[in-house]
Amino acid sequence: MKEIRERKNKKFDLKVRVDEDINEKLLAYCEERGQTRAEVIRELLEEKFGSKQYEQVEKKVMYKDSGNNWSTVQIVLPISWVKELNMTSLLTTP
Secondary structure (H helix, E strand, C coil), rough: CCCCCCCCCCCCCCCCCCHHHHHHHHHHHHHHHHCHHHHHHHHHHHHCCCCCCCCCEEEEEEEEEECCCCCEEEEEEEHHHHHHCCCCHHHCCC
């Protein structure tokens, strides 16, 4: 029986290539459970990443647009990138 899930806007498309063995296992699992491949893959991704929180840094950045006007955009970077690129000044709050 299918579980009723909260509907979320699914606007990101993923595409992966798998070998024949994995594909056969996936199709057999889907048939056994009465689920589509997409449903099974979403469940696996949710199991892997669902409760995991990644530290990130959010900062507003100013830039000049094509009309030479100043604009701002908010960027989100994983904290591991900030540390790896030695941009630790981003870690302090103004």
